[in-house]
Amino acid sequence: MSQERRLLITASPHLGTRDSTPKIMWHVVLSLVPVAAAAAYFFGASALLVIAGALLGALLTEGAFAGWGTLRDGSAVITGLLLALTLPPGLPVWMAFVGGAFAIGFGKLIFGGLGQNVFNPALLGRAFLQAAFPVALTTWPVPRGSFWQLKGDNLALPFTHPHAVDTVTGATPLGLMKFDHVPTEPWRLVLGTTGGSLGETSGLVILLCGAYLALRNYLNWRIPASIFLTVALLAQVLHALDPRQFPDAVFMLFSGGLMLGSVFMATDLVTSPVTNLGCWVFGAGIGLLVVVIRLWGGLAEGVMYAILLMNALVPFINRATQPKVFGHASPRAAP
């Protein structure tokens, strides 16, 4: 009997893949590190301050309301990091902190925690910040100056007006294009030496990190592929019709938050479709909305709203794209 007492009784299957939800989450965190490092390279200490603020807000909120144990699954770290990467480098740290807290509290926990939320928490946090602090969220420093030189009033006290700091700000490539019809050289967009939020600069780094996750099957490659294809196709057609008014595909793909959004936010497992066909539809919807908002909307950038809108449609997409169950279509009769 002593032998039996040591034995486990569990349900089949008794084997599993070596993947686990925390492992997937921490791999996403790991793959965001180069993106954050690129931000630090371009924007110096300011980038690190904003990241720290958003992370702290996200982690403290998760710990306080969901219990400190759930921090170990890594999902709150992803939310904090992703939010930070959508913010301008000169943002006061306290705003980033509020954004992180909002993203976790109202983007995730209020729905019931991990796996239950409808919208991408980081983007919800950013949408909140954009509504609350519209000026601070649209002030874009240009990457230059020493590492330690702050790119804005990062250390402003909460609820004070940020001081105008002696840094150079400028329009983002999308703003330049939209409001002044000034294009940016493609190589600067790909490398990321342009103004913009922390993570919307280096498309190359983001693509490499995304490829790593896709190879490990930790993100569904069909979503970014579908977004890229849709945007490129629409942009190229429009560009051919009127090259002066509409930018070309390369510009559309590598400017703004499209890379970051397509690779790291639209692919959020929880808020994207579960079917592969659904992922194609979801990505195409995002791509279409991005082009429409960017070219005809009042905003220079539309990735955030495009993803949030499509998030809301995910339950319908899932339902509409259920694959045919084995043995259910008109089966071939026995010969």
Added chain:
Amino acid sequence: MIFRGFRHGVHPPELKDLTAHVRIRRMPFPSEVVIPLRQHTGRPARAIVRPGDRVERGDLVAEADGFLSVPMHASAAGRVRQVRLWPHPDGSYAPAVVIAVDPFSPQAQRPRVIPDWRGLTPAELVNAIRQAGVVGLGGAAFPTHVKLTPPKDVVIDTLLVNGAECEPYLTTDHRSMAEYPERVHLGIRIMMRVLGVSRAIIGVEENKPDAIAALRATLPADLDVRVQPMRVKYPQGAEKMLIKTLLGREVPSGKLPMHVGVVVQNVASVATIAEVFETGLPLIERIVTVTGRGVGRPSNLIVPVGTKVRDLLDACGGLLPEAREIVFGGPMMGNAQADLDAPVIKGTTGVVVLTEEDLKPQASYPCIRCGHCLDACPVFLNPQLLGRLAVKERYDEMEQHHLADCMLCGCCGYTCPSNIPLPQLFALAKAALRKRKAAA
């Protein structure tokens, strides 16, 4: 033929090296055998012996109860000790005939119980197979004589012999094909005669090249029998997947293979049919793979039906200190055993002793809708949705989402990063729905 295979499925580690090249040997008779009356799909057999009765090897101890049932036979000579409830490999207690094995008996076989096959008509062959208590030896233990008597209006054109053995660890079919290819071919000959079909295909996963070579070397010249290697993928050995792979036919939901003109028989069952007619003995022993890193000497053994797993493990060097879980069948669909007195039954393909490192971790997380389960499900269900419904006991909705098509293969549970026990939830839901229907 366009070789298509089935879609989805998973690639668990094969882990067959432990026993893939270990020759089959016969284990010594244990001191006691326990013959459960329920070892097959259908109604349990009815015991016809009483405590104190003397039985010889191959004697009838329980008779079939109706058509969807098979008789049970003594797997060793000895004296009936009692007929009582006994731990069953499925985790329950079930009535069983307990036989104290006579240590002095030569365990010789009596004169033929089963006649020679050569002179028999198809109907007589089916009857003999039924009398011999033959069931499918791949795990589900469906009575073979039922499969061999399709309704009159059904036309069978192909016999598929299932040598996929897609479960990790198991090598019983592999060794049978490699060591007894003639027996497999004789079994096929008998089954083809019974079914009146002219074509048979043996599907073997290509990780068993020696089995494929042995079968090909012994192909009978006068029969249309083909050996088809298949790409390794789980659950290739599931009937519907095998038919899809070998013939490209899709068995309609709720229907049987015969509705697409096919009878599928496990290769071990085919070999057993041949053996039954060769030796004249009913099905009283089977080949069992005893394997895993938690057992002393992984082996392929000929085991008398009713041998307690305790005795079986002793015959294989015993449990090692690191043994953590004992599974009957393969690790994807098999049952963990709580009691080492549970006996090997006709459907026991293997006994796998797993260690801590082999087992998936026990921690579970919320579903993150990664969709990996949808990509794994070979029948294209939506396991994450079914899992959510199961937790809330919304069984009627599960039925609308085709729970009935789930065959509990375990692919979704295998692939789930949150370690949600999806197959267990589905088994519970199926049981609840069955109970509800029986009550209505």
